[in-house]
Amino acid sequence: MPSLEPHLVAARLVREAGGVLIGRTRLQKVACLAKLAGLLDTFEFEYRHYGPFSEGLATAMDTAAGLKFVEEQETQAVWGGWYSTYRATDRTPPAEDAQRFQFVTEAAKIGAIQLELAATAAFLHVKEGLDGPEAWAETARRKPEKAQDNRLEAAKVAYRQLRCLSTPTPLPAI
């Protein structure tokens, strides 16, 4: 069976997030963690300022929105910037994998900054070989403002909860 085209994989993530996925950062980090958990194999990630980032996923989601496989709406945030909300449409591919559906649904509920911190730490562990405490410490060093106000601790808690979910590959033990 031919594999799904990247823009359909990206759109399906919105369906799996419960039909609504808020934010480009959240999209990237959910996908990255899903990949680390063995639930996704379509996109390649590299480290950017916002942590792990896939150019392929960003392009695929833009294509999905352009072809109306999802609906994208931009909203001004309280802090002054803008963020995207993706909504599933009747063209969005159905969620087929129960494990991935549960994982993506739960991951998408996590706050964007916590998710970014968690995905960054896990990514640093895998890509740069940092052990658990080092990965979190390096995350805090690279993102000092975001790691403040107990957000790093909250990210650790959220990550541990995600690790409890059944996945083909266990998320890294960091």
Place this chain on the structure above:
Amino acid sequence: MTIHKVYRIRDPIHDLIEFGAPATADQHQLEHVLWKVINTRPFQRLRRVKQLGFSELVFPGATHTRFAHSIGVFHTARKLTAAIERSVGGVGYNPHKCRVAMAAAMVHDLGHGMFSHAFEGVMRSLGRTDTKHERVSQRMIRETDIAELLNQITPSFAEEVAALVAIKPPRDFYDAIVASQFDADRLDYMQRDRMMTGVGSGAADVEWLLRNLEVENVPIASDDDAGGSVQTLVLGPKAYHVAESYVLALFHLYPIVYFHKATRGAEKVFEALILRVFQLVREDHAGKTGLPGNHPLITFAAAMENLDRILDLDDTTFWGALPMLAEAEDPEVRRFAMQLRDRNLLRCIDIGSMAAEELPPERREDSGSRRARLDRIDKACDRVIERKAELPDALFDTYKRNPYERFQKADTVFNQIHIKQPGGVRDMAQLSAVVASAEPFRICRAYVRRDDMHTENVLRNIVRTSVGSATD
């Protein structure tokens, strides 16, 4: 020690550039030290490395050097630091970091090899990442006379400068002077390259941008979630349209100048030629290259990590070697050398255009369909490149560049171009629909001999099958 001597350089872009004009004592000292740095062997070598490599084969006026550019970058960095001082002033201003940035701006290109990026391509093909120009620049700062000169400012100044020339991503707005989408390097080269090539497009009002530069607090956030703020460089609201022009002007230089098909074709021949020379040396057949045993290309091939050997290489080393290479015993060396000597370049086949012919747009194509079609063209090109082993007589060239790294994709907030607006600071791509919707510039090309129709036919067949599989 009081030194009052002022050194002056006339520059086609910036007019008068002075070193040591009346300023604070620290600035005065920095500029005198930098003047001495200019007179070192590594910096003087930049007189013999052209800024645009083989571009002069297309734009005969583009013979300007990395020497002139580097001094222009210093001058621009000095203007950027002045803007920062105006905006921050007082206790918030860090003059030491500004001095490090100015010095780093001036020496950032020391490590470029002959024909700059083309030589880097050669070294990359050999798996030598330690010869990336930023790394070599660091070595020249740390291991030559330059270190001693810079350390006259403070004992660790050379090390700070060396760290900054390879910084990625920038840590704060001082680093952004040297490494960002609005850094001194870009601000100089976009003006200089435009003037020297003679291209009419690509103009931007840099002075207006500098006049409107400020330091402001920018929120740090992810999506709808706020998480503090940091100070960074922003442009005032009156610079918005000029900033938009700046982004597009810089971007347009890539297809028009830097990635001109003939320039890139010459670079590909150069890379193939140098790789062949190095291969012959490695296989103990240096004599077949046509070069004497003590030629800098031969001695470098035997000791690529030796800084003296690196310093021996510049554009003139290569042009001087060309008559000998054209007489080489090795037929490949001879052929490539003659192609460059006589500007008898290879024929360019645009694989992207071939794929686009196979995937024509629908009559009324909406933006989503267009994006999907371009994705398929990209994918088809990728598949052609995967099969390049089937075309041994062709040289391939691929590249993709976004006009502006959007906030989400950026390395850091300090890399962005921010515009001050009544409601707060906005990222350029969030504010400008033109910048936000500008499509990436992509190339996927093959270069073949002018009489080689066979390779073109095979290539066309591969493109057809690749387009077919890309749309399955």
